[in-house]
Amino acid sequence: MAGGIDGRPAGYGSPMLKFPNSGLYAITAENRHSPQALADAVNAALRGGAKVIQYRSKSSRDQRQEARLLLVECRAFQVPLIINDDVELALDVGADGVHLGKDDGSIVDARKRLGVEAIIGVSCYNSLERAVEAEALGASYVAFGRFFPSSSKPNAPCAQLGTLTAAKQRLHLPIVGIGGITHENGRSLVEAGADVLAVIDAVFGASDPEKACLAFKPLFN
Numbered sequence: 001m002a003g004g005i006d007g008r009p010a011g012y013g014s015p016m017l018k019f020p021n022s023g024l025y026a027i028t029a030e031n032r033h034s035p036q037a038l039a040d041a042v043n044a045a046l047r048g049g050a051k052v053i054q055y056r057s058k059s060s061r062d063q064r065q066e067a068r069l070l071l072v073e074c075r076a077f078q079v080p081l082i083i084n085d086d087v088e089l090a091l092d093v094g095a096d097g098v099h100l101g102k103d104d105g106s107i108v109d110a111r112k113r114l115g116v117e118a119i120i121g122v123s124c125y126n127s128l129e130r131a132v133e134a135e136a137l138g139a140s141y142v143a144f145g146r147f148f149p150s151s152s153k154p155n156a157p158c159a160q161l162g163t164l165t166a167a168k169q170r171l172h173l174p175i176v177g178i179g180g181i182t183h184e185n186g187r188s189l190v191e192a193g194a195d196v197l198a199v200i201d202a203v204f205g206a207s208d209p210e211k212a213c214l215a216f217k218p219l220f221n
Contacts, residue, residue, distance in 0.1 A: 016080070016096045016097065016115075016117045016118055016119065017078065017079065017080040017096050017119075018080070018119070019052060019080060019097070019119045019121070019140050019141050019174055020051040020052055020080075020174070020196060021174055021195055021196075022051075022174075022195050022196060022220050023049070023050075023051030023052070023196055023197075023220055024049060024050050024051055024052075024196070024197055024199065024203075024213055024216045024217075024220075025050070025051065025052045025053075025054065025176060025178075025196050025197065025198035025199070026042070026045040026050040026052070026053050026054070026198075026199060026200075026203045026204070026209075026213065027053075027054040027056050027084070027178075027198055027199065027200045027204075028041075028042065028053070028054065028055055028056050028057070028070070028200070028204055029056075029200050029201065029204040029205060030057065030058065030059060030060070031057065031060055031066060035062050035065045035066045035069050036069065038066055038069070038070070039066075039069040039070060039072070039073055041204055041209050042070050042073050042074075042209075043073045044208070044209040044210040044213075045203050045204070045209045045210065045212075045213050046073060046074070046076075046077040046079055047210045047213075048203075048209060048210035048211065048212065048213025048214045049213050049214060049216075049217055050079065050203070050213050051079060051196070052079060052080050052081075052082060052196070053070060053073075053074050053079060053080070053081050053082070054081075054082040054083070054084055054099055054198070055067050055070050055081065055082070055083050055084060055095070056084035056085075056200070057084075063086075063089060064089065064092060064093060067081075067083060067089060067092075067093040067095065068093050071093055071094060071095060074096075080096035080097065080119055081095045081096050082095065082096060082097050082098060082099050082119060082121060083095045083097070083098050083099070084098075084099050085098070085099070085100070085101065085104045086098065087105060087109070087110050087113050087114065088113075090114060090118075091113055091114060096118065096119050097114065097118045097119025097120055097121065097140065098110055098114065098118070098119075098120060098121070099120075099121040099122075099123070099143070100120065100121065100122050100123065101123045102123065102125075106137075107120055107122065107134060107137040107138055107139055108137060108138070111138055118140075119140045119141070120138065120139050120140050121139065121140060121141045121142070121143060121176070122134040122139045122141075122142050122143065123143050124142045124143060124144050125144065125145070125156070125157055125159060126144060126157060126158065126159035126160060126163050127163075128163055128166050128167055128170065130142075131144070131167055131171060132170065132171070135171055135172065135173055139173065140173065140174075141173055141174040141175070141176055141196070142167070142171065142173065142174075142175060142176065143175075143176035143177070143178050143198060144159045144163055144164060144167065144175065144176070144177055144178070144194075145159050145176075145177055145178035145179035145181075145198075146158060146159060146178060146179020146180055147159050147161070147177055147178070147179045147180060147181065147185075147189060148179055148180030148181060148182075148185055149180045150179045150180040150200075150201075151180075151201055156179060159177075159179070161188065161189070161192040162192075164177060164189060164192040164193035164194050165192050165193045166193075167193060168192075168193030169193075174195045174196055175193055175194055175195050175196070176194065176195070176196045176197070176198050177189040177190075177194035177196070177197055177198065178197075178198040178199075180201075181197050181198070181199050181202060182199075182202045183202065183212075183215040183216045183218075183219065186216065186219050187219050190219050190220070197216065197219065199216075202216075
């Protein structure tokens with residue numbers, strides 16, 4: 001595929017946004033309602049100050065429709081949209097990037113598909129070595145976790161606060177903490193070295209996602 005003038009695949013759409021250096025990273029929960037209801041919840045999270053949105057769906061039959069609706073919301077707030085796991089879906093809808101777990105393909109391949117400006121995040125669990133390798137391969141950010149019990153990932157291995165501290169000392173890209181994070185327990189992660197906190201249930205499991213996001217704001221001031 002021919003490259004565009006900004007290093008993205010030709011015809012890929014508007015310029016990509018950058019991953020934030022600090023703030024709340026809101027990850028969508030499984031959508032049991034309509035695509036528009038999901039978009040409305042994301043709009044509320046953006047009004048509450050979410051700095052990045054990740055579309056995460058393991059079961060929806062409407063992934064492209066949902067992702068496109070979320071992209072419209074994110075563009076209105078100039079906030080990047082990341083697609084979980086699926087490089088082709090990110091490419092198809094014109095999202096700003098992709099988040100890769102250990103079984104979701106390589107950073108190098110994702111970069112080739114999405115272009116040099118794409119945001120590519122990598123799950124590093126509790127492994128500083130994986131994070132160092134990810135940075136060397138061109139990751140845009142690394143994520144560690146889970147740090148607390150999580151209904152979204154109940155069997156995920158636990159990560160340690162010391163890993164965040166070591167990562168902060170060694171890496172030169174944004175560090176994300178994930179897993180069971182709330183506005184009550186998130187401060188410990190920020191103090192240990194997390195730049196960005198990624199949450200699912202604490203935002204999209206709340207009755208008011210806007211208010212839920214606003215509750216995180218003091219952690220980053």
